[in-house]
Amino acid sequence: MLSSDRRAIQLRLVALGLGILCWLLAIHTYQALKGDASLPVLVTVSCRKPLERGIIELFQITRSNAVIPVCLEFPRHSRDHQDAIRPSNAFGQQAFQNFALDGLESSLPSTNEPVSLKGVPDKTTIPAWWTAPAMSEQEWQWTIKGSWVRSLRLQVLAGSHRDIESVLIVCGSTSLRIPGNKLTWERNNVAEPIVGHDPPAHQEFFTCNLPWGADCSRSILPRFSGLWNYPGDFGLIRHIFANFAQHPSTWFFVLWGIIALGGLYVRKGRNTPDVGFLAENATLISDSVRGGLPWGAGGFLLVVLAATYLETRDPRYFLQDDNFAIFYPVISRACEIAAVGQFPQWATHQFLGMPLAELGTFALTYPPTYLAYFFSRDVLGDPTWFVDVFCWSHLFLGYWAFFWLLRQEAVIPPLGMCASACWSLCGYALIACRSWYYMSPVFLFVPLLALQLRKLESVQEPFAHSKLQIWRWILATGVLAGLFYHAGNAQMWLYTIQLLGAAILVRGVVCRWSVRRWAILVSAALVASAVAAPLLVPQLLVVSQVQRPPGPHEGIFDGLLCLVLPYPLARAPSPCNWADPTNPHHGQFYFAGGLFTLLWLGCVTWYGLHVRKAASFLASFWQLIAVLALVLALGNVGGLWWLQSRFPIIGQAYHPFKYLPFFHLGALVVGAKFWQHIFIERNGQRPCTLSNTSPEQRQALWITIGMTLVLLVWHVFLVDTCFYQYGDRDYRPLPPRLAELLAPGDCAARIAPITPFRSPAENFVWGLGLDFPMVYGVESLDGYSEFVRQTNEYRRVLDGLTTAPLQTFQKYGVQYVVLHRTAAQPVRSPSWDARWAETQSLFDDFRIRAWCRSQRPAYFDEFVAVFPVEDADPPAFWEEPGLEQAAVCSQSARLTRAVATEKNRVHNVHPRRRPAKFRCPSGAVLVVDCEDKPEGGRLVLNYLWRKGLVATADGHSLPIGSDSWGRTVVSVPAGTREVRVSYQSPWKGGILGGLCLLLLAILAATAAVTPPIRRSDSTRSQ
Structure with missing residues (x-):
């Protein structure tokens, strides 16, 4: 009987191995067909004279005939070559090449013409770096990898196509050089719109489909025939098997197979132990924490020492990536608003008025947020420590929460200490929280x-x-x-x-709850x-x-081996594609001690191959959480994430690797209980305590603790990565003249920042892009919050920036355009996927570029240049009788504006803007003094109207709406002395709904605690 049972287990093991093998081959085949097997394509265009970025572009026609732009390669413009684009001395004296661009509407200053720098004692002058050609080269390069190429299309500004000398295309080992006179050009008056890369208006381009003289590979798969970089069917098969053999996930399952074979050998002649330690009711210990307090304190000391080391090595360890560019700037400004006695519902500093608390991502309805900020500001003396105080406090408390959980699960204190330290110091906690504070x-x-x-x-x-x-x-x-x-x-x-809901529902059904x-x-x-x-x-x-676009679906498939082995035994890329690929320590993101995950694998193998007990094992609470989280964290290759992405709400989520901490939760609990069950409880020692263990068991326990702590300490030493790393580590004060220019007195200036979305360059914060204006107290036309950017109100601004950027600046009261050097001369990080974010900016628009080059800056240095915007509308003004100028958003709107302008000219009627006395004392309330306008009128506030805006005067509400540009308009009656405009989030609906739900909860709880009515014997007899 035992032999037949063992033979059945061996057959199941073989079937499971074959199933995993087929699954892995299917994954690698899918990835290869998606583009991983494609040969790299290098395109080099040689010109007779330097051409500027934006004049010449390359587009790729993919396997599905989609047309997408190809990002330029910028030699000498990487993070490691910043000295190559930095001015040669303190005042930036550096020679630039002469450049002339045909078709610009304004005359540009010479690129070598120096501009006087006011305020410099020795009257030193520096060349205007923004007038230099934006990345002017005679040889341009593009690289395409990981994507199929059916054809390539070159687009050049009219007149410059004659300067193309040759085009070199290298695909794999095949190269082709095409002389410029062999190219066939077609005139395009209006270029085709390309997603994310619309060409400027009123530009004439010439396009050319590049010929590929080499033979295109044929395939038995019809959709892959004719592709330039298809390696052939045999090359595709070689790529699949080579990737399968080298991929870390393959070795993860090989390790799992070794554990399965070892477990099969160990239990030879033995019965499989009962799964009651995991699947049935746990023993609840009333004095769980008090009984293991010394052990818990020892583990907590280890966590504190790890935090001390990380903060000593990298001060403000968690202030990285989005914490640096988004969350701290907004939360700090919101907390300062709260410090003056106002709830931070709205701020004027970005997006022409930005809702705050109702977005939820800044945790402004969460009391510990304010405690952490004011502790950092008032106790530590530096509010920039807020993110670290917030994250470490949650990780410290999370250690004790997990330790309490394990003690309630009857895990002995030494194992509980180790598992709790692994929980608080796992790679997800130390790396994901560096980018997103709300993970803590x-x-x-x-x-x-x-x-x-x-x-x-x-x-x-x-x-x-x-x-x-x-x-x-x-x-x-x-x-x-x-x-x-x-x-x-x-x-x-x-x-x-x-x-947790799925796990408890399954348990309720299995246990037949009442x-x-x-x-x-x-x-x-x-x-x-x-x-x-x-x-x-x-x-x-x-x-x-x-309208959230499709997002990244990176899972943890590439990092499976790093779940159990640290660097250098295992390596894996970061699950976020923007991370620095040159850092070898990204695999620590997946690591959580290793040993308990290995024990979880052994437990799954031990019970999973026994049919009679596998169902009870897999239906246990902790195992359900671990298995579901692991499959979902794999991303599309796991199947569940792909299926889930088809559902509303939850299907719009990004990043399946966010399920990883839930896997750690289940794996740590199961691993700890499995070790205790195998080494202690199977010998009849229940309840398990440390005092009734034998010397051999204590030796095994000490070995386990030692190995876990050694691996954990090694892991802490290696953790130095994040999802993206800016060149700045702190918010450097603005230069005094720049600060004085942008924040004069109580009313800050409004700017339009021109910077890339991200950059590893130093002093990138001075460009005042993203959410940095919140830190420096400046109002910005833009910001970094997709929830605000995609609202109906702000889309009007985005349309204006596309169709008429300079007019949009004027109408929305932009006083200065702040240009950062990286917009003209991008600095690249090693990340391949971040190249677009580090390159594109408003400076790519030829109209903005020409305007900047024709203006005299109010301030500039080697990093930023600030240009004043003339005729900008004030932040608040009285609109006198006349015809308001319509927003330019379509051809019909432009025609309407032209007719209106002509009518005003004929009748000599011009709309007048009389500035109003305006102040914004806290950045959350707008106050207008109306004493100079006793007759009242139409008051325009240069902030976007949103549904929550409320205007009051002397305690009475005033009519409020918007004009054609979406700005806030208040109808002020005569005799009004002061108008206050504030924002009210729609809390009433949520509070009313919460009260209704609370009433239902009370009714349901009352029914639950009321014992059922039992009929008496006399009633039954009747």
């Missing part, structure tokens, strides 16, 4: 919520006969889940509800919804306007 609350709330659900599952009858315990459980669970929603990331909250237990669970869910509703409803109103 996951490590506190998820263990607490999982523990609450385990309490509901573990007891035989819900909390015996104590109604008070039931009410405590409902309130604690509901408040925890609801408060978690306010902690900054609704996506992680949704994932938590999804995974109606009373289900009612308790529903009551807690209603309380959680009630607590989250005040933010949930306004956030849904904002998100409903956003």
Whole structure:
């Protein structure tokens, strides 16, 4: 009987191995056909004279005949070659090549013409670097890799196509040189719109489809015949098998197979132990933390030492990537608004008025946010420590939450200490939180919520006969889940509800819960919804306007081996494609101690091959969380993520690797309990305590603890990556003259920043792009928040910047255009996928480029140049009788504007803008003094009108609306002394919905705690 059972297990093991083999080959085949197997294509265009970026462009026709632009390669313009584009001395004296561009509407100054630098004692002059050709070269290069090429199209500005000397195309080992006189050009008066790269208006281009003289590979797959860089069918097969043999995921499953074979050999002649340690009810320990406090304190000391080391090595360790460019700037400004006694619902500094609290991503309805900020500002003396205080406080508390969870699961204190340290110091905690501060609350709330659900599952009858315990459980669970929603990331909250909810639902069905237990669970869910509703409803109103494009779906497939092995035993790329690929330590992102993950693999193998016990094992609470999270974290290759992406709301989420901490949660608990079950509990020592272990068991325990801590310390030493790294590590003060120019007195200037989306260049913060204006107290036309950028109100601004950028600057009151040097001379990081974000900017528009070169700057240095915008509308003005100028957004609108302008000219009627006395004391309320306008009138505030804006005067509401440019217009009655405009988020709907849900929760909880009515014997006899 034992032999036949063992033979069946061997057959199942072989079948499982073949299934995994086929799955891996299918994944690599899919990736190869998607473009990974394509040969790299290098295109070099040689010109007779230097041509500027924007004059010559290359477009790729893909396998599906889509036309996409190809990003230029910029030699000598990488992060490692910044000295090549930096001025040669302190005042930037450097010679530039002469350049003349035909077709510009304004005369440009000579590129060698020096511009006087006011304020310099010795009257030193420097050349105007912005007048130099933006990346002028005689030889341009493009590289295409990871994508199929059916054809290439060259586009050149009219007149410059005659300067093309030759085109060299290298594809794999084949090269082709095409003389310029052999190219066939076609005139395009209006270039075809390319997604993300619309050519400027009123430009004439010549296009040429580049010929490929070499024989295109044929394939048995019809859709791949005729592609330039198809390696052939045999080359495709070689690529698939070579990638399969070298990929880390293959070795991960090889390691798993070795564990399976080892487990099969170890249990030869033995019965498979019961899975009750995992699948059945856990033993709840009342004095869980107090009994293991010394061990818990020792592990906590290790976490504190790790934090100290990281902060010493990299001060403000967590202030990187989006924390640096988005979250700290906005949260700091919001907290300063709160410091003057106003709730931060709105700020004037970006997007012509930007909602704050209702977005949710800045955790402004989460009290610890304010505690962390004011602690950093008032106690530490530097508010820029806010992100580190916020993240470390949640990770420290998360350590104790996980330690408490493991003690409740009857895990001995030494193992609990090790697993808790792995939880708080895992790669996801130390790397993901460097980019997104709101990941740190996951490590506190998820263990607490999982523990609450385990309490509901573990007891035989819900909390015996104590109604008070039931009410405590409902309130604690509901408040925890609801408060978690306010902690900054609704996506992680949704994932938590999804995974923990799926696990507890399966357990409820398997264990055949009573109606009373289900009612308790529903009551807690209603309380959680009630607590989250005040933010949930306004956030849904904002998100409903956003048309979110398809996003990245990077999973952890490439990093599976790094789940169990650290560097240098295993290497993997970062799951975020913008990370620096030259850093070899990205694999630490997936690491969480290694040993407990290895134990989880052994546990899955041990019980997964035994059919009779596999169902009970896989249906356990922790195993359900680990398996579901791992499959979802794999991304599209796992199947579940691809299926989930077809659903509304949750299907719009990005980054499947965000499921990784949930896998760590399940794997750490299962691994710790499995070790304890194998080494201690199988010998009949239950309940398990450290005092009743044998010397051999203690030796195994000390070896486990030592190996785990050594690997964890090594892991902490290696963690030095993030998803993107800017060249600046702090917010350097603006140069004094620049600061005085942009922030004179109480009213800050409004700017239009021209910078790339990202850059590793130094002093990039001085360009005042992204959310940096929040730090420096400057108002910006732009910002970095897709939720605000994609709203209907701001799309009007984006349309204006596309059709008439200079007029848009004037109408929206832009006083200065701030140009950063990286817009003219981009600096590249080694990341291939970040090249567009580090290159494109408004400076690519020839109209803006020509305007900047024709202006005399109000300030400039070697990093930035500031140009004043003439005839800009003031921030607040009284609109006198006359015809308002319509916004330019379409051809019909331009015709309307032309007719209106001509009518005004004939009748000598011109709209007048009389500035109003305006002040913005806190950046959240607009105040206009109307004493100089006693008759009232039409008051225009140069901020976008949004539904939440409210205008009041002497306690009375005033009519408020928008003009054709979307600006706020207030009808001011006669006799008004002061007008105040503020923003009110739609809290009322959320609060009302929360109260209704809370009432339902009370009714459901009352029904749950009320014992069923039992009929007496006399009633039954009747």
